[in-house]
Amino acid sequence: MMEHGTMLMNEPDVHFGAQRKTGPVILDLKNISLSFGGVKALTDISFDVKQHEIRAIIGPNGAGKSSMLNVINGVYRPQQGEIIYRGEHRRGMDCYEAAKSGIARTFQNIALFKGMTVLDNIMTGRNLKMKSNFLLQALYWGPARREEIEHRKKAEEIIDFLEIQAIRKTPVGRLPYGLQKRVELGRALVAEPEILLLDEPMAGMNVEEKQDMCRFILDVNDQLGTTIVLIEHDMGVVMDISDRVVVLDYGRKIGDGTPDEVRSNQDVINAYLGVAH
Ligand SMILES: Nc1ncnc2c1ncn2[C@@H]1O[C@H](COP(=O)(O)OP(=O)(O)OP(=O)(O)O)[C@@H](O)[C@H]1O
Numbered sequence: 001m002m003e004h005g006t007m008l009m010n011e012p013d014v015h016f017g018a019q020r021k022t023g024p025v026i027l028d029l030k031n032i033s034l035s036f037g038g039v040k041a042l043t044d045i046s047f048d049v050k051q052h053e054i055r056a057i058i059g060p061n062g063a064g065k066s067s068m069l070n071v072i073n074g075v076y077r078p079q080q081g082e083i084i085y086r087g088e089h090r091r092g093m094d095c096y097e098a099a100k101s102g103i104a105r106t107f108q109n110i111a112l113f114k115g116m117t118v119l120d121n122i123m124t125g126r127n128l129k130m131k132s133n134f135l136l137q138a139l140y141w142g143p144a145r146r147e148e149i150e151h152r153k154k155a156e157e158i159i160d161f162l163e164i165q166a167i168r169k170t171p172v173g174r175l176p177y178g179l180q181k182r183v184e185l186g187r188a189l190v191a192e193p194e195i196l197l198l199d200e201p202m203a204g205m206n207v208e209e210k211q212d213m214c215r216f217i218l219d220v221n222d223q224l225g226t227t228i229v230l231i232e233h234d235m236g237v238v239m240d241i242s243d244r245v246v247v248l249d250y251g252r253k254i255g256d257g258t259p260d261e262v263r264s265n266q267d268v269i270n271a272y273l274g275v276a277h
Pocket residue numbers: 001036039040041059060061062063064065066067068108
């Protein structure tokens with residue numbers, strides 16, 4: 001994470017250059033307001049997410065970015081506003097329903113089981129898809145076993161996709177930070193989400209780890225067709241891989257558009273340079 005005002009609009013170092021084709025709006029957030037007691041985390045925020053796009057949310061520390069993701073996947077219920085997901089209108093999402101209906105996420109601070117292996121951590125991402133419960137597993141060994149095999153197959157596919165075969169049996173706590181973040185991505189992907197919410201997937205990484213993560217995010221988007229909502233502080237990365245960017249500052253939306261539009265928006269430049277309000 002960077003301090004308020006220290007993030008400048010650098011030109012990106014790496015050009016991925018792919019022009020992705022986006023579809024219709026699948027997630028529409030309308031006039032969302034969220035407060036915690038006296039703290040207004042979000043004020044009247046509206047933006048949409050189109051199918052198959054990479055949509056970035058940027059803004060200085062405390063701008064409300066994580067709160068926005070928490071509204072989308074139902075951790076927080078906004079006091080005002082409406083969420084339209086796949087044509088269904090609702091005030092807030094329910095966490096379990098959001099996950100069931102194809103919204104997966106990673107967290108700003110890694111949330112993995114450190115003592116468990118990479119494979120087992122990734123398998124926990126399949127929980128929602130598991131039909132058989134403990135009793136069923138005890139009674140009908142056959143079907144439960146077949147299901148287990150299917151889930152493992154999916155987990156192994158994701159492990160191959162993320163190129164972490166060599167560490168599949170390693171306890172996550174022993175891995176370097178960059179790889180832990182990749183495992184967390186794997187756990188979200190194994191749920192086969194339609195929308196993937198990534199909260200600072202590259203924070204604290206070195207340049208090489210960031211480039212790897214960028215490549216995986218683009219591959220997920222291209223090859224798995226997953227829609228991505230991404231919070232990221234590295235402007236080079238944001239400008240390079242996102243289709244559209246929404247900019248928050250003090251819980252309000254101050255910019256929304258293509259990377260070029262946002263880069264030349266004076267309100268956005270002021271927010272990042274820490275100009276007084
Ligand atoms: N659970 C909570 N209880 C009280 N206040 C909260 C809570 N979560 C967030 N806030 C407040 O809401 C505001 C927005 O916080 P949020 O974490 O969404 O910002 P952010 O843009 O993700 O910041 P960062 O870049 O530091 O991660 C902040 O003022 C924060 O202190």
